Amino acid sequence: MKVAILTPTFSKFSGPDRVVMNEVEELTAKGNDVTVFTFRTDFDSLLLQKKGINLEVLGMPKRPLLERIYRLLFFLDLPKLLKLATKLRSFDEVISFLYPMTLPAMLAKKKMRQKLKYVYYDVGVAYPQLFDSLAERTYMRMFSLLTKLTIRNCDEAISISQFLSEELRKQTGIQSKVKYVRIDHTRFNPRAGSIYRKEIAAVEAKHGLKKPVLLYVGRISPHKGIHLLLDAFRIVRQKLPDATLVIVGKHTFKKYSRQLQKKASEIGGVVFAGYVPDEELPAYYGSCDAYATASRWEGFDIPIVEANAVGKPAIAFDVGSHPEVLKNGELIKAGDVEGFANAVIKHLKG
Numbered sequence: 001m002k003v004a005i006l007t008p009t010f011s012k013f014s015g016p017d018r019v020v021m022n023e024v025e026e027l028t029a030k031g032n033d034v035t036v037f038t039f040r041t042d043f044d045s046l047l048l049q050k051k052g053i054n055l056e057v058l059g060m061p062k063r064p065l066l067e068r069i070y071r072l073l074f075f076l077d078l079p080k081l082l083k084l085a086t087k088l089r090s091f092d093e094v095i096s097f098l099y100p101m102t103l104p105a106m107l108a109k110k111k112m113r114q115k116l117k118y119v120y121y122d123v124g125v126a127y128p129q130l131f132d133s134l135a136e137r138t139y140m141r142m143f144s145l146l147t148k149l150t151i152r153n154c155d156e157a158i159s160i161s162q163f164l165s166e167e168l169r170k171q172t173g174i175q176s177k178v179k180y181v182r183i184d185h186t187r188f189n190p191r192a193g194s195i196y197r198k199e200i201a202a203v204e205a206k207h208g209l210k211k212p213v214l215l216y217v218g219r220i221s222p223h224k225g226i227h228l229l230l231d232a233f234r235i236v237r238q239k240l241p242d243a244t245l246v247i248v249g250k251h252t253f254k255k256y257s258r259q260l261q262k263k264a265s266e267i268g269g270v271v272f273a274g275y276v277p278d279e280e281l282p283a284y285y286g287s288c289d290a291y292a293t294a295s296r297w298e299g300f301d302i303p304i305v306e307a308n309a310v311g312k313p314a315i316a317f318d319v320g321s322h323p324e325v326l327k328n329g330e331l332i333k334a335g336d337v338e339g340f341a342n343a344v345i346k347h348l349k350g
Contacts, residue, residue: 002033004091006101008071010041010055013250013275015218015302016123019160020097022182023121028052035091037084037101039071058084064252072142074100085111093117098125099143102150109153120151122159122168122176124299130223132256148172160300161321180325181300188309192282199283207271210242212348215288215312217248217281217303218295224249225294225317226260228337232294234267235341240348243269248284250275285310290347291329292316294340301325315343 005027007020020036027034028051035054045055058080060070074081081104088094088108094116096105102120109118125147128140148171151157157176159165165176193200203209214233218224226247233245247270251257264270276284285291291307291314298320305325307314314329316322317340322331330343 001092002090003027003035004088004094005034005036006094006096006105007036007038008098008101010036010038010043012042012278013219015300016097018278018302019121019123019181019300023095024053025051037087039067068139071100072139072146075103081107089116091116093119095119095121096151096154097121097123099147099150102147106150106153109155117156118154120154120157120174120176122157122164122299124160124164124167124297126223126297130296132222136222161324163321163324164299181302181305183302183305183309185309187279187282188285188306190309190311192286192310196283196286199280200286203280203283203287207244207246207273209244209246209271209287210269212240212243212289213287214243214245214344214348215248215284215291215307216245216293217276217284217291217306218293220247220249220251220257220260221253222256223295223297225296226256227263228294228296228335228340229292230260230263230267230270231337232292232341232344233270235338236344236348237267237269239345243348244271245269246271246273246284246288248273248276248281281306282310285312288312289350290315290344292340292344294337295319296334298322304329313347315340315347 005024011017024034037056039058039060041057048055061067085104085107088104089112094105096102105118109116125144128137131137131140157174158179159168159176160181162178165178168174168176216229220226236243285307291312293316296319300321304314308328314326316326316331317334318331319334332340332343
């Protein structure tokens with residue numbers, strides 16, 4: 001079968017794109033002819049071809065602000081939109097992740113009707129109210145509205161958690177099946193501490209880590225609640241003055257990142273490790289005593305699952321998909337920073 005996978009970005013650091021890669025590998029392994037269409041990627045196209053994966057990069061502005069505007073208003077780029085929609089008609093199935101890639105999928109389905117299967121893969125859209133500025137909230141509201149408009153004619157929907165499946169049903173009436181995100185248990189497992197002993201020692205030396213170590217992995221974005229995590233860590237440091245908080249992830253909001261770095265410098269013991277390649281993550285999980293996220297919304301939360309798989313407890317707010325995915329650790333009432341800090345202290349003390 002000839003399958004098109006549509007994703008706005010195809011990146012190594014993005015959680016949704018980890019889901020994309022899982023699907024690409026699964027479909028390819030079953031003998032399907034898979035082509036990934038994306039605006040930009042940091043994957044090597046030649047390496048993907050060797051794996052039997054075709055890649056078409058459509059291009060878009062490189063500056064972050066212009067990129068976000070372009071993605072929101074992609075419907076104005078009619079030549080590129082119509083060209084892509086026409087290409088999709090030669091496929092048997094189109095799987096679309098996130099707006100605006102739902103737009104060409106919708107158009108291709110309208111033209112081909114029963115000849116083309118349109119699948120919407122629901123990785124979730126964070127609530128607009130979780131973002132700081134009016135501009136960001138407005139952007140997310142428009143993003144959510146355009147998503148709903150462009151998935152109405154999908155043949156099938158897949159959600160990565162029961163939480164998202166229920167949200168999708170409430171918001172659109174579309175019923176989706178749940179398919180949890182697969183992680184690599186050959187790397188993320190209880191033996192990681194011994195398998196990656198040298199790599200763990202290298203991580204500890206690189207960042208000068210002092211025990212106990214608390215870890216966060218994910219995008220540095222307002223809805224991820226990094227500011228709340230820092231507020232909790234301030235309380236942790238009062239009881240455990242040698243504790244270290246390692247924050248792994250790409251900074252995507254400059255103003256927010258500056259605020260975090262200022263707060264972190266006042267608290268002390270905070271390490272911003274930046275983006276860490278996926279293959280190095282087992283060593284970071286292995287170096288910590290507990291994992292924590294103060295995220296205020298999650299469609300799945302891959303790092304919690306990976307941390308638990310390595311044998312590390314996780315502390316998180318009781319929001320989104322967390323009750324489904326957290327198996328070892330503690331769920332705290334959303335926004336209860338003090339309760340969150342106390343749970344962290346308990347788990348860091350062992």
